[in-house]
Structures are given as structure tokens and as C-alpha cells.
Amino acid sequence: MVSYESIIPTECHFTACASLAALGVKLSHLDLFGPIRERVLIAQKTVKHAPVDKLYDAFISVLAGAGGLVEINSRLRADPTLQAAFGRRRCAEQSVVQDTLNACTAENVNQMEQAMDVIYRKLGQGYQHDYRASLHLLDVDMSGMPCGKKAAFATKGYFGYCQLVRWNEVYC
Numbered sequence: 356m357v358s359y360e361s362i363i364p365t366e367c368h369f370t371a372c373a374s375l376a377a378l379g380v381k382l383s384h385l386d387l388f389g390p391i392r393e394r395v396l397i398a399q400k401t402v403k404h405a406p407v408d409k410l411y412d413a414f415i416s417v418l419a420g421a422g423g424l425v426e427i428n429s430r431l432r433a434d435p436t437l438q439a440a441f442g443r444r445r446c447a448e449q450s451v452v453q454d455t456l457n458a459c460t461a462e463n464v465n466q467m468e469q470a471m472d473v474i475y476r477k478l479g480q481g482y483q484h485d486y487r488a489s490l491h492l493l494d495v496d497m498s499g500m501p502c503g504k505k506a507a508f509a510t511k512g513y514f515g516y517c518q519l520v521r522w523n524e525v526y527c
Contacts, residue, residue: 372419372437379415379440388414390473395466399458404447409455412447424449424456 382388388411397406404412412427419430419437427449431438438446447455476482484491 372434375418376437376440378418379437379442383440383442385478387474387478390470390477391467394470394473395463397455397458397463398460399455403445404451406455406458408443409447409452411441411443413452413456415441415443424453427452 388407391410392407395407395410397410399406412431413424415437416424416427416431419434421427421430427446432446432448435445438444481491
């Protein structure tokens with residue numbers, strides 16, 4: 356668990372990801388990664404970083420908007436304040452994180468699924484819903500958003516240049 360005092364020492368630190376840093380402090384207080392730390396046991400030696408710490412670095416990088424693990428070095432390693440907000444003193448290099456993911460087995464995937472189930476039961480509002488008191492209403496939007504043909508990752512099915520999208524109908 357990370358305390359506010361351990362994150363913000365007397366000297367000033369800055370990060371371009373201030374709102375993400377605030378989320379990091381909250382997730383550290385919730386010990387979100389605790390069930391993963393306890394259940395996911397990757398058969399890999401620890402030199403500087405434990406395997407679960409490398410998984411955490413990958414998770415933080417995804418939250419920071421990384422499009423791939425290669426961006427860990429530029430998004431997370433280059434931002435020690437963001438690392439500290441998530442309770443990390445330093446960040447593993449991207450190739451080491453990739454090696455850890457490559458070392459994962461089918462059993463590790465099962466362990467991760469069990470850990471995610473524990474996290475959902477502990478923190479998920481859907482799991483805590485009282486079905487005796489009321490129905491659980493879900494709102495799902497299955498319509499695509501219009502985009503241009505040159506938009507990032509635009510492929511057929513993205514409804515490029517559509518004027519109107521209605522439930523189950525696309526008008527282009």
C-alpha cells in the first residue's frame with residue numbers, strides 16, 4: 356500500500372499524466388494488483404523486477420495510452436513520478452516485460468482469470484447488485500462511430516463517412 360507521504364516528498368515532481376497519477380494512487384490504496392500478486396506465479400527468475408511487477412508495468416503503460424509494449428520505455432520509464440504514483444520505484448525495460456509475457460503459460464492465464472474474478476467480486480459494482488431489490492439494467496451501444504478512410508486503424512466495418520447510424524441499420 357502506498358501512502359501519500361511516500362509519493363510526494365518535499366521536492367516537486369511533475370508528470371504529464373497527472374490524472375493518471377491520481378488514479379495510480381487510488382489503485383495502490385485499493386491494492387488492485389494484490390490478487391494478481393498472490394495468484395499469478397510466472398516461472399521466471401527475479402533480477403531487478405519480479406514477474407508480477409513487470410505485469411504491473413505493462414498494465415500502467417496501457418493505462419498511459421501505450422499502443423504496444425515498445426512504448427513502455429518512452430511513456431513509463433521516462434516518467435518516474437507516474438511510476439511512484441502507482442507505487443513503483445523504477446520500471447522494467449520493455450524487452451524484459453516482453454520476455455515475462457512470453458514466459459507465461461496456459462496455467463498463468465488460468466491464474467490471471469481467477470485473480471480477475473477476485474478483483475471483480477471485491478470491487479465490481481455489477482457483482483454487488485441486489486437482484487432481489489431491482490433488475491440490473493445494462494446499456495449497450497452496438498452502433499459504430501463514423502470515421503474517415505484515413506483514420507487510424509480504419510477498416511471496413513468502421514462506417515466511414517456514414518451520415519446516420521441507427522440500431523442494426525447503417526445508412527451511408
